[in-house]
Amino acid sequence: xxxxxxRQIRYQGPIYRPPSEADSxxxxxxxxxxxxxxxxxxxxxxxxxxxxxxxxxxxEDLEVARNKYGESVKRLFLPAGNTIxxxxxxxxxxxxxxxxxxxxxxxxxxxxxCQYIHRKGPRELEALSQSGLSRIHVGLETGDDQILKLIRKxxxxxxxxxxxxxxxxxxxxxxxxxxLGIGGRQRSRNHAIxxxxxxxxxxxxxxxxxxxxxxxxxxxxxxxLDGSFQMLGPHQVLEETRAILEAxxxxxxxxxxxxxxxxxxxxxxxxxxxxLLERLAAALRRPVGSFRPFFIGTQ
Numbered sequence: 001x002x003x004x005x006x007r008q009i010r011y012q013g014p015i016y017r018p019p020s021e022a023d024s025x026x027x028x029x030x031x032x033x034x035x036x037x038x039x040x041x042x043x044x045x046x047x048x049x050x051x052x053x054x055x056x057x058x059x060e061d062l063e064v065a066r067n068k069y070g071e072s073v074k075r076l077f078l079p080a081g082n083t084i085x086x087x088x089x090x091x092x093x094x095x096x097x098x099x100x101x102x103x104x105x106x107x108x109x110x111x112x113x114c115q116y117i118h119r120k121g122p123r124e125l126e127a128l129s130q131s132g133l134s135r136i137h138v139g140l141e142t143g144d145d146q147i148l149k150l151i152r153k154x155x156x157x158x159x160x161x162x163x164x165x166x167x168x169x170x171x172x173x174x175x176x177x178x179x180l181g182i183g184g185r186q187r188s189r190n191h192a193i194x195x196x197x198x199x200x201x202x203x204x205x206x207x208x209x210x211x212x213x214x215x216x217x218x219x220x221x222x223x224x225l226d227g228s229f230q231m232l233g234p235h236q237v238l239e240e241t242r243a244i245l246e247a248x249x250x251x252x253x254x255x256x257x258x259x260x261x262x263x264x265x266x267x268x269x270x271x272x273x274x275x276l277l278e279r280l281a282a283a284l285r286r287p288v289g290s291f292r293p294f295f296i297g298t299q
Contacts, residue, residue: 024075033081042215084112092131125170143198196247234291
């Protein structure tokens with residue numbers, strides 16, 4: 001009697017998810033990133049090229065997960081790097097079917113950059129919200145237009161603001177990532193001021209801090225090594241962080257849930273701002289040698 005083939009959930013290429021999705025079921029909807037030009041990002045520089053997985057395969061993987069985990073799944077994250085670029089009708093089908101298969105599902109989340117969010121517009125974002133998409137993780141990085149151009153982010157501060165406002169208006173939670181130190185020493189102050197200005201205009205649900213670490217196989221690492229990009233030291237990163245926080249006028253959760261950061265900051269704004277500033281002041285009194293050393297990232 002032939003053995004029964006047990007289907008497995010299928011994945012292709014690097015699979016990344018935010019720390020806040022550590023307990024989420026991962027079902028791959030797209031492969032790679034359609035932009036893949038950011039000078040600081042190494043994830044897909046060696047491939048694979050961007051593609052949208054056939055909806056039938058995604059639904060099959062959801063069925064496999066349903067058979068394995070039953071109704072216990074409460075959170076679903078749909079990799080890869082820019083799943084919001086998936087056609088709205090196809091992504092909506094996946095979200096609706098996930099809701100049917102997992103009746104206890106509380107959250108469906110994707111990565112999405114502002115240029116691809118902006119292409120959808122308000123109506124398509126509303127359709128995704130109605131289908132069950134409940135949170136988008138967005139790499140804002142900076143609100144400084146010159147830095148955005150230098151790092152080849154593919155967007156502008158004006159587009160960031162409009163796209164993110166559309167997300168919130170559609171009833172989808174917005175989790176924004178700020179990349180500390182991405183302006184280098186030359187534009188640190190501009191980065192802080194302009195980023196706070198964009199965050200204030202958006203008023204996201206979450207602000208998540210990351211600290212720039214040069215990664216292998218990236219153009220920005222080459223600039224660091226040849227001296228054309230001068231990185232901030234630990235105290236300079238903390239001072240930049242303080243400048244951003246002091247200029248914020250938002251109602252959201254701020255966290256620094258990532259291994260790249262020099263200290264952990266976590267609190268609700270604006271009420272926890274004094275405590276966060278106290279933590280920064282204490283960290284600035286520490287000697288530079290007490291912080292993590294410089295390293296080149298490999299993941």
